[in-house]
Every structure is written in C-alpha cells, then in structure tokens.
Amino acid sequence: MGQKLIYLIRHGETDYNRRGVVQGSGVDADLNDMGRAQALAFFQAYQHVAFDKIYISGLKRTYQTAELFIELGLPYEKLTGLNEISWGVMEGKVPGNLDNEYYRTLIETWASGNTSVATDGGESPDQVVIRQKEAFATILSHPEEETILIAMHGRAMRILLCWLTNHPLSDMDHFEHSNLCLYTLRYDYDTELFTVESSNDTAHLLSLAMA
Template sequence: MRQKTIYLIRHGETDYNRRGIVQGSGVDSDLNDMGRAQAMAFFQAYQHVPFSKIYISSLKRTYQTVEPFIELGLSYEILPGLNEISWGVMEGKVPNSIDNEYYRNLIESWAAGQTSLTTDGGESPEEVATRQKPAIDTILSRPDEEPVLVAMHGRAMRILLSWLTGRSLANMDQFEHSNLCLYKLRYEYDTKACVIELANDSTHLLTLALA
C-alpha cells in the first residue's frame, strides 16, 4: 500500500507567543532565542530522518524553524496555503478582557458548528481549509517524496488536522499544540485515509528543560 509519512510541526516560539500577542497571517515575526533553541533541539532529535522535501508557509517563522535542515542542503518549497489564519483587526494586539470575550465567543461559535464565521476583518476556518487543500494536494501529488517535513502554525494546524483526518472543523480544538510540537501523520493513498501516529509530541524539547 502506497503511503506518505508527514512530520507536521508548529513553528518555534516568538516574542509574540511569549507576550500573548495575536500573530495570525498578517504578522511576520521572527523566532526568539527560545524558538531558535527549540528549532535546534528538534533538528538534533530528527536530523537522522531522511526527509525528501520540506514545505513551509510564506511566514519567516516557519523558515527559521526548519533552517538547520535547509542548511544541510535539503530542498524546500513555500506554500502560502499553509499560512496561519488571518485574525483580522486583532493581529498585533495584546488581548484584554473585552478581546478575550470576543475570542471566547468566536471559539464557542466555531465549536458549535458555525465554522463559516470569520474573524473581524479576517478569515473563517472554512476559508482556511479551502486554501489549504491545494497546498496539501501539491504535497500528496508527489508520492516519491517520502518522508516530508511540513512547518506551519497553530490554528491552521488544527484546521488542517480536522479535515485531513475526516473530522468536522467544529472539532478542531481537540488537536492540542505547543510551540515546535510534532504531529506524525501517515497518509494512505489507496484509502485516502490519514492516520495520526504521534500527536502534539514535544519529547524532543526535554533537553531544553534540563539545560
């Protein structure tokens, strides 16, 4: 049975993450020192994996996350369809109590099935899924690239994992994530099924906790 193994990671930490500032697709932030340390820890743990290709979003925090692999000479491709959701007017802002209520109502609405509801001036989960599908089709259309490493973003990962595993977008919050977590996926071409072999794994970061 033909299959593709996808190592799907979230980017490393940025100062925006640390300070609780909304990023989204409109904020092109850099990794901070912790984020770069996370990237190196992941590299040290997975440099033995013979990745055929790396796929990243168009936001530089994903490039910086996989940069140690790229420096080895591995080929990479930018797919803007992997970008984070646009949070609209909230991007670049620190949530206050009013904003937290806005977010809570938004997340509750999505969980209730209103996944066509957009953020204020931004995107809906359904719109994100629509732009993700051509990007994933591109990756899956190349079965000889095995395995692959894909770096993207938290909310976008939740949306992707939902539809790729046949779940409703309303259930996306079941897919937990942290900075530079790993989801290891196995895609079966014959059945078009995607199986999660590792979820939100961060054991590769234990060395940072011990440092």
C-alpha cells in the same frame, strides 16, 4: 502508489507567543532565542530522518524553524496555503478584556459548528480549509516524496488535522499544540486516508525544560 510519512510541526516560539500577542498571518515575526533553541533541539533529535522535501508557510517563522534542515541542502517549497489563519483586527494586539471576550465568543461559535464565521477583517476556518486543500493537493501530487517535513502554525494545524482525519472543524480545539510540537501522520495513496501516529509530541524539547 504507497504511503507518505508526514512530520508536521508548529513553528518555534516568537516574542509574540511569549507575550500572548495575536500573530495570525498578518504578523511576520521572527523566532526568539527560545524558538531558535527549540528549532535546534528538534533538528538534533530528527536530523537522522531522510526527508525528501520540506514544506513551509509563507511566514518566516516557519522557514527559521526548518532552517537547519534546509541548510543541509534539502529541497524546500513555500506554500502560502499553509499560512496561519488571519485573525483580522486582533492581529498584533495583546488581548485585553474586550479582545478576550471577542476571542472567546468566536471560539465558542466555531465549536458550536458555525465555522463559516470569519474574524473581523480576517478569515473563517472554512476559508482556511479551501487554501489548505490546494496546498495539500500540491504536496500529495508528489508520491515520490515518501517522507516530508511540514512547518506551519497552531490554529492552522488544528483546522488541518480536522479535515485530514475526517473530523468536523468544530472539533479543532481537541487537537492540542505547543511551540515546536510534532504530529506524525501517514497517508495511504490507495485508501486516500490519513492516520495520526503521534500527537503534540514534545519529547525533543525535554532538555530545554531541564536547562
């Protein structure tokens, strides 16, 4: 059946990112000026790619990140299975000492392999995997879409990259990310395996760093 080339990006910066506020799936923030500049820089670097389809999460920061491609008339689909993890009670808060301790303990719990533990009022990594697998079943059911762009979220990307590459979820923090970073993956329909070809690529943002 061939292969599928996947361009996987994290959304551009929001004011919540800049202020260190936890967003998760419960805060539907807009991109800020830097985020829109990042989206433009990515578009300028990759507008030559013949994307067959764009997939975004249900949160508007991913739509705004891919908007310039969508405005070209490229088909897109919103899949809520690609949403960021729900951070529950932490969402919308600037981490203070107590929240930092809570967050640190949670990350250490996941890193130790206990990924069934959910945030208070939110989701566990195991629960995120379930909805991501449903979303990817939809994506992979279209082999005719040979080159696709997926815009999603940081923690969700870390979880996704673990199970796509057959790593335990406890390794999720090994997959680094930053706003509007790019991972490229290739999926082989015959072997049903994903190969990561580039990781946390931000070369397209160099002009912003120099501005």
